Amino acid sequence: MLSAGKRMGVVLATPAVFYLLVFFVAPGLLLFVYSFWTSVAFRIVPDFVLSNYIGSLTSPLFLRVTLNAITIGLSTAAIVLVLAIPVAYYLVYVAKSKLILYAILITWFSSYLVRIYAWRTLLGTNGLINTVLINLGVIDEPVKAFLFSAFAVAITLVHIYLPFAILLIVSTFSEIKQDLIDAARDLGTSFLGGFFRVIAPNAVNGLLGAFMLTFILVAGDYVTPQMLGGASGQTTGLLIADQFRKTGNWPLGAAEAFLMFLVSLAVYFGMLWLCRMTGISVKRRPLEKRRAVR
Amino acid sequence: MLAVTPIIEITAGQKSFGSMQVLHDIDLAITPGEIVTLLGPSGCGKTTLMRLIAGFEDMSGGGLRIDGRDMKGIAPEHRPVNMVFQRYALFPHLDVFENVAFGLKVKGLRGGELRERVQRMLKIVQLDNLANRYIDELSGGQCQRVALARALVNEPKVLLLDEPLAALDLKIRQLMLEEMKRIHAETKATFVYVTHDQDEAMILSDRIVLMDRGRIVQVDRPEVMYAHPRTLFAAKFLGETNLFEGRIVGEGPEGLVVHTEGGVTFTVRAEAPSRGPEVVVSIRPESFSFDPATGDGRHSVSGRVEDIVFTGSRSFYTVALQNQRRIRVQVQRSAKHRMPARGAEVALFWDHDDVAVLPIN
Known part of the structure; x- marks a missing residue:
C-alpha cells in the first residue's frame, strides 16, 4: 500500500512520465538498437555489428567535425556563462526586479530562424558590420570570414542561448540569500572573492546546468551551422542529420548520435572534475565517514 | 570613563534611501568592552545604523570612526x-x-x-564535538553558536549582532542570552546588539540606545531608562506602565503637583518639562501596592478590583477608579498578606519617587 503522499506523487507524475517513456525513452532505445544494424541500398537491415561505431571513430571527417562541435560548444557555453552571470547577479542582488528578466525573455518572441537570418544580414559581405568597418576606414574590403565560419555560429548561438542561461542562473541565485554575500564581505573577502568562495559553490549545480544545457544544444544544433557555418563551422549535429535525411544511413546516424551523447557526458564529468579540483564544488561525505579531528 | 577613546563614534550621522531619510542626527559614542543594544520598534532605523557601522551601507552625512579611524570609503572587509x-x-x-x-x-x-x-573558539561556544557537521544538520541554537564563533574567531574590535535570537524559541533564547554574557566576558569584545525585544535589551545591556523613527530617543543604563524614561515613547516601549494625562498645577516642597484626568493627584520629584503645563504622568504597575506601609504615606486612591490574572509569582490586577479609569497593578505573591479578591473595594498606595512626568507628544 502506498502512502497518501506517494499516491499523490504517482498521480501527478504519471502523464509526464508516460509521455517521456513513449516519445523519448522508447525512440531512444530504438535508436540505440539501430546503431548496431546495417544499411544496404537505403534500406536498414537488422544486424549486430560495431562497424558504425568503429567507422565513425576512424573517420577523419567525423573526428574533425566532432572536434569542431566540441570547440564551438565549449566556447559558446563559456561565453554565455561569462555574459549571463553578471546579468543574473545584477537582476537578483542589485535591481531585485523581475521586470528586466521579463524584458530579456521577450527575445523569445522572435523565432530562432529569424534570428539566424538576421545574423546573416549583419555579418554578410554587404552586411552592417562590414559596411560600418569600411566606412570607418578600419578595413578596405569586406571581411568574408565573418559569415560562414565557426565565429558566425558561435556569435549567433550565444545570442540565442543567453536568455536561457540567464533564466537558469537567476533562479539559482534567487536561492542564495544576500546575507551570505554580506557575511563573506564581513569576514574579509573582496567582491570577487565572495563570489568564488560563497556564491559559486552554492550555485554550482545551476551554473553547471546552464553550461551543459548550452553545450548540448549548441553541439547538437544542425540548423545554425548549416546556415552560417560554412566549411569551417560544421558540427556533428549536421553530419548526423545528413545520415538520416540525405544518405539514408540511419544506423550510422544513430551510432554517431550515441557517440555525441558520450561526448556530452564526458564534458559534464570533465566540468564536474574541474569544479572539484578548483574547490568550487564540494562533495559532502556521509557523517560517519567525516574526519572527527583535523 | 572620559579618558577612554570611544571604540565607535558617530557624529551627526544621517542616512537616506532616495528621498526617504531613515536616520537623523545620530550622535553616539560606544566605550570599549561595553554591551550596547540598539532598541526600538521595527522600522526605527536600528538595523540600518548597524549596517552603516558594518560598512554595508554608506552614510549620507556625518562621521563614523571605529577605533579612532575614519571609516569613510572603507569597505566592510577592511573594518575591524x-x-x-x-x-x-x-x-x-x-x-x-x-x-x-x-x-x-x-x-x-x-x-x-x-x-x-x-x-579554541569552538570550545568557547561548546561546539567542539560538532566540528564536522553541516549547517542543515544543526539545531537553531547550535547555528546561533556557529554564527557567534565565526564572527568572534577573527577577534573583532566590535561584534555586531543583528537580532541574533529572533529565530529561536523562548527557552533557548534565555539560555543563549546567558551564553552571550559569558562569551562577552571571555572575549572582552565590544558588543553592539540590535533588538526590538525590551527584555533582551534589559538583560544583556550595559547601556540601551532607544531609537524611534530614525532618531536616538534616549541613551541610558537599563535600570535608569526603566525608572526615568524621558519621553512618552520610552515609558511605553520599556515595560508596562500606567499613563495619566494631566496638568501641572503647582510646585510644593515635595515636588511638582499634577492633576490628572483620572482625578488622581500626583506629586513628582522631577524637573518640569519645558513644553508647558500639559504633561503625562507615568507609573509602573509594580509601583502600586495594596499595603499602606509600602507607599510614601501621603498618596492613595481607591477603586474596585475588576480583574485578576495570576501568573505564579506575580498577579496582575485591573483596578477601576470611581470614574471608570482603569489602573494596572502588579503584585508579588506573598504569604503574609491576603490579596484582595475580584470585586473588592481597595486602596492603592505608591511612593512619589516612582512617578515620572513626561512631556506630552
Missing part, C-alpha cells in the same frame, strides 16, 4: 568589526569547522595556528 546576522547567514556548503575558519583563511592563516584558533 564582524557581524552576526539575523538568520545567521552561515555557509551551507561548508561544515562547522570551515564556517568558523572562513575569516581566518581569507586572511591567509593556515595549518596549526588556524586549527588551534578555530578549535
Whole structure:
C-alpha cells in the first residue's frame, strides 16, 4: 500500500512520465538498437555489428567535425556563462526586479530562424558590420570570414542561448540569500572573492546546468551551422542529420548520435572534475565517514 | 570613563534611501568592552545604523570612526568589526569547522595556528564535538553558536549582532542570552546588539540606545531608562506602565503637583518639562501596592478590583477608579498578606519617587 503522499506523487507524475517513456525513452532505445544494424541500398537491415561505431571513430571527417562541435560548444557555453552571470547577479542582488528578466525573455518572441537570418544580414559581405568597418576606414574590403565560419555560429548561438542561461542562473541565485554575500564581505573577502568562495559553490549545480544545457544544444544544433557555418563551422549535429535525411544511413546516424551523447557526458564529468579540483564544488561525505579531528 | 577613546563614534550621522531619510542626527559614542543594544520598534532605523557601522551601507552625512579611524570609503572587509546576522547567514556548503575558519583563511592563516584558533573558539561556544557537521544538520541554537564563533574567531574590535535570537524559541533564547554574557566576558569584545525585544535589551545591556523613527530617543543604563524614561515613547516601549494625562498645577516642597484626568493627584520629584503645563504622568504597575506601609504615606486612591490574572509569582490586577479609569497593578505573591479578591473595594498606595512626568507628544 502506498502512502497518501506517494499516491499523490504517482498521480501527478504519471502523464509526464508516460509521455517521456513513449516519445523519448522508447525512440531512444530504438535508436540505440539501430546503431548496431546495417544499411544496404537505403534500406536498414537488422544486424549486430560495431562497424558504425568503429567507422565513425576512424573517420577523419567525423573526428574533425566532432572536434569542431566540441570547440564551438565549449566556447559558446563559456561565453554565455561569462555574459549571463553578471546579468543574473545584477537582476537578483542589485535591481531585485523581475521586470528586466521579463524584458530579456521577450527575445523569445522572435523565432530562432529569424534570428539566424538576421545574423546573416549583419555579418554578410554587404552586411552592417562590414559596411560600418569600411566606412570607418578600419578595413578596405569586406571581411568574408565573418559569415560562414565557426565565429558566425558561435556569435549567433550565444545570442540565442543567453536568455536561457540567464533564466537558469537567476533562479539559482534567487536561492542564495544576500546575507551570505554580506557575511563573506564581513569576514574579509573582496567582491570577487565572495563570489568564488560563497556564491559559486552554492550555485554550482545551476551554473553547471546552464553550461551543459548550452553545450548540448549548441553541439547538437544542425540548423545554425548549416546556415552560417560554412566549411569551417560544421558540427556533428549536421553530419548526423545528413545520415538520416540525405544518405539514408540511419544506423550510422544513430551510432554517431550515441557517440555525441558520450561526448556530452564526458564534458559534464570533465566540468564536474574541474569544479572539484578548483574547490568550487564540494562533495559532502556521509557523517560517519567525516574526519572527527583535523 | 572620559579618558577612554570611544571604540565607535558617530557624529551627526544621517542616512537616506532616495528621498526617504531613515536616520537623523545620530550622535553616539560606544566605550570599549561595553554591551550596547540598539532598541526600538521595527522600522526605527536600528538595523540600518548597524549596517552603516558594518560598512554595508554608506552614510549620507556625518562621521563614523571605529577605533579612532575614519571609516569613510572603507569597505566592510577592511573594518575591524564582524557581524552576526539575523538568520545567521552561515555557509551551507561548508561544515562547522570551515564556517568558523572562513575569516581566518581569507586572511591567509593556515595549518596549526588556524586549527588551534578555530578549535579554541569552538570550545568557547561548546561546539567542539560538532566540528564536522553541516549547517542543515544543526539545531537553531547550535547555528546561533556557529554564527557567534565565526564572527568572534577573527577577534573583532566590535561584534555586531543583528537580532541574533529572533529565530529561536523562548527557552533557548534565555539560555543563549546567558551564553552571550559569558562569551562577552571571555572575549572582552565590544558588543553592539540590535533588538526590538525590551527584555533582551534589559538583560544583556550595559547601556540601551532607544531609537524611534530614525532618531536616538534616549541613551541610558537599563535600570535608569526603566525608572526615568524621558519621553512618552520610552515609558511605553520599556515595560508596562500606567499613563495619566494631566496638568501641572503647582510646585510644593515635595515636588511638582499634577492633576490628572483620572482625578488622581500626583506629586513628582522631577524637573518640569519645558513644553508647558500639559504633561503625562507615568507609573509602573509594580509601583502600586495594596499595603499602606509600602507607599510614601501621603498618596492613595481607591477603586474596585475588576480583574485578576495570576501568573505564579506575580498577579496582575485591573483596578477601576470611581470614574471608570482603569489602573494596572502588579503584585508579588506573598504569604503574609491576603490579596484582595475580584470585586473588592481597595486602596492603592505608591511612593512619589516612582512617578515620572513626561512631556506630552
